[in-house]
Amino acid sequence: MESSRKSPPKTTQPRFDEVFHGDCIDVMSAWPDGFVDLAYLDPPFLTQKRHKSTNRERSKTFAFDDLWGSHHDYSEFIYQRVAQCHRILKDTGSIYFHCDRNATHIARAVLDDIFGAERFRSEIIWTYRRWSNSKNGLLASHQNIFYYTKSENFKFNQLLTDYSPSTNVDQILQQRARDSNGKSIYRRDKDGNVISNGAKRGVPLGDVWDIPYLNPKANERVGYPTQKPILLLERIIELSTDSGDIVVDPFCGSGTTLVASSLSHRKFIGIDVSAEACQLSRSRLSSPVKTESALLETGRASYANADSQLLQCLSGCDYVPVQRNSGIDAIVNAPTTNSIALVRIQRADETVNEAASLLIKASRGKNADLLIVVKTRHVATLFDDDEATTNVQVIESTAFAVNEAVAALQREA
Numbered sequence: 001m002e003s004s005r006k007s008p009p010k011t012t013q014p015r016f017d018e019v020f021h022g023d024c025i026d027v028m029s030a031w032p033d034g035f036v037d038l039a040y041l042d043p044p045f046l047t048q049k050r051h052k053s054t055n056r057e058r059s060k061t062f063a064f065d066d067l068w069g070s071h072h073d074y075s076e077f078i079y080q081r082v083a084q085c086h087r088i089l090k091d092t093g094s095i096y097f098h099c100d101r102n103a104t105h106i107a108r109a110v111l112d113d114i115f116g117a118e119r120f121r122s123e124i125i126w127t128y129r130r131w132s133n134s135k136n137g138l139l140a141s142h143q144n145i146f147y148y149t150k151s152e153n154f155k156f157n158q159l160l161t162d163y164s165p166s167t168n169v170d171q172i173l174q175q176r177a178r179d180s181n182g183k184s185i186y187r188r189d190k191d192g193n194v195i196s197n198g199a200k201r202g203v204p205l206g207d208v209w210d211i212p213y214l215n216p217k218a219n220e221r222v223g224y225p226t227q228k229p230i231l232l233l234e235r236i237i238e239l240s241t242d243s244g245d246i247v248v249d250p251f252c253g254s255g256t257t258l259v260a261s262s263l264s265h266r267k268f269i270g271i272d273v274s275a276e277a278c279q280l281s282r283s284r285l286s287s288p289v290k291t292e293s294a295l296l297e298t299g300r301a302s303y304a305n306a307d308s309q310l311l312q313c314l315s316g317c318d319y320v321p322v323q324r325n326s327g328i329d330a331i332v333n334a335p336t337t338n339s340i341a342l343v344r345i346q347r348a349d350e351t352v353n354e355a356a357s358l359l360i361k362a363s364r365g366k367n368a369d370l371l372i373v374v375k376t377r378h379v380a381t382l383f384d385d386d387e388a389t390t391n392v393q394v395i396e397s398t399a400f401a402v403n404e405a406v407a408a409l410q411r412e413a
């Protein structure tokens with residue numbers, strides 16, 4: 001009898017909390033079916049570029065190729081690897097496929113084909129601010145993450161976010177009913193008291209995630225090209241797994257998913273075709289560092305509010321606010337000459353000289369034509385040299401000048 005050419009079922013699970021070196025299709029092919037809770041894939045995006053970057057100490061350069069002969073080659077590459085992910089996922093498991101506008105159409109078609117269009121759950125838009133000159137079009141400021149599940153019986157932990165400031169929270173906490181005219185009214189108990197809803201603790205997390213891109217100075221940044229923030233992965237892990245579950249990242253790069261899994265007490269397996277990426281992932285895992293985002297904790301609005309109070313003294317000027325810079329508060333353009341002035345507004349606890357040195361430091365390399373400190377107060381100094389700033393023009397704010405004039409009046413009286 002002719003022997004079956006089908007390979008025997010694989011039974012041995014790989015070691016957990018490990019990073020494997022190799023093409024992920026080869027590594028995953030050796031694994032058994034249905035043991036993984038979550039697969040997160042951040043493969044090359046079809047950018048037709050070699051991605052390269054250097055670590056903070058400038059001692060090491062990391063790179064990977066994202067160069068393809070054709071869209072078909074890319075599609076085939078993705079198809080085979082997503083098919084392996086599908087096979088190793090549990091029935092309750094989920095896949096998150098990260099890409100950008102270069103490959104969204106291909107990824108969606110591949111995922112629909114392998115998982116089934118009915119297993120598509122969400123397209124998550126990861127949005128972030130970038131400070132770059134857009135050449136001839138809109139500045140790309142989001143990436144896409146396709147979320148599919150293997151079956152209808154999938155694991156999902158609902159995450160709740162805060163109500164928007166305009167939501168009347170006390171109203172949504174009350175049960176409602178319709179009166180005889182169909183008008184919405186509060187439901188009341190037999191004593192006439194409004195009945196509480198009890199259950200609402202926030203708004204279910206949406207599919208647009210505003211998570212800052214890692215800035216070049218973030219502690220978490222290890223210098224790997226296209227490194228993703230741990231916060232992004234933590235959110236995905238929290239949504240689709242519980243403590244002790246198994247997370248696989250077949251394109252792990254610098255190991256962000258693995259670090260996020262480890263910090264969230266999940267088991268993980270990483271794979272990368274680059275030996276250097278595997279080494280980097282292992283070293284990150286030995287002492288995980290996560291940057292806490294003040295922006296996320298306090299919200300973007302709080303930054304804008306703090307700055308807008310400060311910037312009130314520039315009202316009437318044609319300025320662009322500069323957020324989150326330790327020395328510069330605003331840029332004022334002189335449109336006809338194309339020259340720029342950088343402005344710092346003196347804080348309550350700093351002298352004019354201190355404000356000026358912060359401004360000078362922050363303006364290095366920015367090629368400004370003029371540096372301006374707006375003086376808002378007198379701050380007592382040990383030596384009376386506070387106005388002795390060079391290279392910086394000091395201008396009194398209107399409020400300061402008015403207060404000074406009134407104080408002078410009082411002294412004369």
Ligand SMILES: C[S@@+](CC[C@H](N)C(=O)[O-])C[C@H]1O[C@@H](n2cnc3c(N)ncnc32)[C@H](O)[C@@H]1O
Binds near residue numbers: 043224225229251271
């Ligand atoms: C976009 S990067 C991943 C970045 C990662 N998410 C991070 O936060 O650092 C893509 C990675 O896929 C790896 N890669 C490319 N082809 C691969 C393959 N066939 N098997 C495994 N890894 C591969 C590259 O070496 C690169 O590290």
